Amino acid sequence: MSSRMAGSVLLRRAGAGASRLFATTPSPAARAVLGGGEGAWVRLMSTSAASQVKDEAAKAVKAEAAKAVKAEAAKGDGEKKEVAISSYWGIEQSKKLVREDGTEWKWSCFRPWETYTADTSIDLTKHHVPNTMLDKIAYYTVKSLRFPTDIFFQRRYGCRAMMLETVAAVPGMVGGMLLHLRSLRRFEQSGGWIRALLEEAENERMHLMTFMEVAQPRWYERALVIAVQGVFFNAYFFGYLISPKFAHRVVGYLEEEAVHSYTEFLKDLDDGKIDNVPAPAIAIDYWRLPANATLKDVVTVVRADEAHHRDVNHFASDVYYQGMQLKATPAPIGYH
Ligand SMILES: [Fe+2]
Numbered sequence: 032m033s034s035r036m037a038g039s040v041l042l043r044r045a046g047a048g049a050s051r052l053f054a055t056t057p058s059p060a061a062r063a064v065l066g067g068g069e070g071a072w073v074r075l076m077s078t079s080a081a082s083q084v085k086d087e088a089a090k091a092v093k094a095e096a097a098k099a100v101k102a103e104a105a106k107g108d109g110e111k112k113e114v115a116i117s118s119y120w121g122i123e124q125s126k127k128l129v130r131e132d133g134t135e136w137k138w139s140c141f142r143p144w145e146t147y148t149a150d151t152s153i154d155l156t157k158h159h160v161p162n163t164m165l166d167k168i169a170y171y172t173v174k175s176l177r178f179p180t181d182i183f184f185q186r187r188y189g190c191r192a193m194m195l196e197t198v199a200a201v202p203g204m205v206g207g208m209l210l211h212l213r214s215l216r217r218f219e220q221s222g223g224w225i226r227a228l229l230e231e232a233e234n235e236r237m238h239l240m241t242f243m244e245v246a247q248p249r250w251y252e253r254a255l256v257i258a259v260q261g262v263f264f265n266a267y268f269f270g271y272l273i274s275p276k277f278a279h280r281v282v283g284y285l286e287e288e289a290v291h292s293y294t295e296f297l298k299d300l301d302d303g304k305i306d307n308v309p310a311p312a313i314a315i316d317y318w319r320l321p322a323n324a325t326l327k328d329v330v331t332v333v334r335a336d337e338a339h340h341r342d343v344n345h346f347a348s349d350v351y352y353q354g355m356q357l358k359a360t361p362a363p364i365g366y367h
């Protein structure tokens with residue numbers, strides 16, 4: 032075969048191959064690869080078209096749902112409201128809250144309806160006299176913890192308060208969590224005690240948020256908090272599992288010590304040993320203090336909170352002492 036003839040044969044074969052490649056109907060080889068003949072090819076084409084239609088439909092449904100949520104929110108009390116829908120889920124994020132004087136509420140960590148005026152008329156001198164062996168162990172455990180605390184902090188009460196609040200916020204959360212799990216396990220109500228204990232934990236955490244504005248922890252204090260939390264959380268967790276009566280008594284005595292510490296803090300403020308600086312903004316809003324409130328006002332309301340925690344925990348321990356479960360006695364919700 033001459034080179035000219037060979038060239039034309041090659042071109043013919045290439046043309047046939049190209050026509051197979053670009054043909055809309057698949058070649059037998061392509062059909063074999065697709066594994067289902069022409070039917071499968073058609074199905075493949077129609078599936079991709081169908082999924083496109085499906086996507087479009089889903090988008091339309093999403094848009095409709097968002098519109099419906101918007102319309103529902105706008106209905107409200109008959110007024111037209113501008114509600115920002117940040118996502119498909121319809122979560123409102125830009126609803127502006129205001130204080131009583133009409134100024135904007137700037138905290139997202141707590142809302143106006145979670146604030147309160149502390150009852151500072153509470154008796155600060157109350158004390159549970161330890162009579163039983165268990166009470167004495169609880170009492171002397173707390174007293175023995177006071178000794179290293181006094182040495183470590185001396186009279187640096189701002190720092191001391193901040194550090195101790197990192198511990199004080201643990202028992203309420205542990206107790207609340209264990210009562211929650213018990214309620215689930217036993218198919219029974221808690222008498223409101225889950226909420227009461229979680230409220231206490233939240234209140235203690237707000238004490239911490241407040242004192243953070245007054246004193247900043249140093250690196251070794253942060254390390255100490257991590258170590259103490261690891262030990263205390265586990266100790267309290269197992270202590271509460273074994274004897275909630277003992278656990279609540281320990282907290283009752285811890286709160287008695289907290290009342291004492293804040294009284295000493297106030298003395299140093301009165302004597303001018305600690306500057307009576309303006310109250311942090313977060314404290315003014317949380318306890319509804321006057322705009323010109325000072326650190327002394329803050330410590331006064333925090334001490335009142337501690338006295339309430341003291342009473343709640345001694346009361347809870349007494350309930351167990353009387354052979355009852357907490358659920359038998361309605362919990363003191365919102366007791367500040
Ligand atoms: Fe506290």
Ligand SMILES: [Fe+2]
Nearest residue numbers: 199286337340
């Ligand atoms: Fe407390």
